[in-house]
Structures are given as C-alpha cells and as structure tokens.
Amino acid sequence: MADQPVALGPVDFSTHVLSLASTALIALGKMPTPDGTTHPIDLETARHLIDVLGMLEQKTKGNLDEAEQKLLGSLTYDLRVAFVDAQKASGG
16 A cells, blocks of 8 residues: 655744754754754855854734744844754754
8 A cells, every 4th residue: 555645734924934944944954854863064054054044033023923023133134043053063
C-alpha cells in the first residue's frame, strides 16, 4: 500500500513565521531536526532565513494584528542574537 500523504494544518501567518524561525534555529544548531538529529551549523542558511523574516517584518508593518507583530518582532530579534552568538562561536 502506498504511503498516505500527511495532512498538514491550515497555513496562517504565525505558523509560516514559526516554520521559518524553526528552520533558522536548526541551521544555527540551536534545535534538532524533526527526526531528532543535529544538523551542522549553516550560518549562510540561517542568515538568509533571518533576512527573510526581517523583510517580512518591514513589508507587513501596519498589516498584522498585535500578536503577529509581536511574534515576528521577537523571533527576528532572538534569531539575530543567536546568529551573532553562533558567528562568534565559529570564529567568524
């Protein structure tokens, strides 16, 4: 029997932002992959994802509800701090 596709939940802005942030955390080595393995640190991927979140923060300014705005702002800030920490730790 063929594998059944996994039903994914509805996509909303917060879910999408959290997905991007989770992927950035994996790239920074701060979170295991969904299968539980540790991914090697990939600063370029992390930088790209953080830049995408920063772009979304700028482009959506004034169009998000308060919870979405706070979520995006705090994730972007926390990821930038984690990026700088990872960069220092790697000697970059």
